[in-house]
Each structure stands twice: as C-alpha cells, then as structure tokens.
Amino acid sequence: MQTDIEIYVLSCPTEKIINWLESTFTLVKKSAPSSLCSKVTVIMNDHDVEVTILEQAAGKRFTSIWFNSDQTPWENDIACAKQAFNALNCEVRCNFQGWEEEGEQDPDQWWRINSYEEGPFIWN
Known part of the structure; x- marks a missing residue:
C-alpha cells in the first residue's frame, strides 16, 4: 500500500x-x-483523507491532486490516474512506480493517460 497518492x-x-x-x-x-x-x-474507506489541489504545480498547466493518506481506494498512483482520467476527461500524469525512499527508479519516468495513449514516458 502506498503512503500517499x-x-x-x-x-x-x-x-x-x-x-x-x-x-x-x-x-x-x-x-x-x-x-x-x-x-x-473526503471520507474514503471510513477514513478522513486530506486532499490538496495545487494549480500550476508543474508548469502553468498542470494541477497536482495529492491524497495525503495510505487509506485511499487505489493500489497505486496509476490506478488513481485511470479513474481520474475517466471522470475528468483530461490528460493525467503520475509517477511510474510510486515514490520510494531508496528506489532505483528514474525520476523522469512517468505514466501518462490521455485520449491518444496510455503508458510510460519521460517527463523532464
């Protein structure tokens, strides 16, 4: 379970x-x-979950949606991104593997969902 989404x-x-x-x-x-x-x-799984929505979080056009809890209904960022894309009908990006303290992952490796494609890409 991820510590946040x-x-x-x-x-x-x-x-x-x-x-x-x-x-x-x-x-x-x-x-x-x-x-x-x-x-x-919001209440998720009988827990209060703080959600921060920050406009212009990545450039002027991207808004961050941060669920500060490990009690979300999603297994990871990508599962949340898929639901958000279906509901909001706008491009959604998230970290490819979830953030890890000691991970070996490329920090520019992201997951993107839009009306044309879904999959990993380099965001830098």
Missing part, C-alpha cells in the same frame, strides 16, 4: 476536480488557503 492533471479546472471528488466520495470540508491551492477532506 499524487497525480497531475492537464488544464483541468479545480472546480471540476472538486466535483469529481464530491461525486466519488463524501466531502467533509473544503477550504482555499491561497488562490492556487484548495484543500478538501
């Missing part, structure tokens, strides 16, 4: 992301600490 969505409005979270989970709390950052708390 993080995906990046391309050109997807924050309100659309929050609507996806509301339609998929029970929304408990919502706040906007800054103009580029929204925080929501």
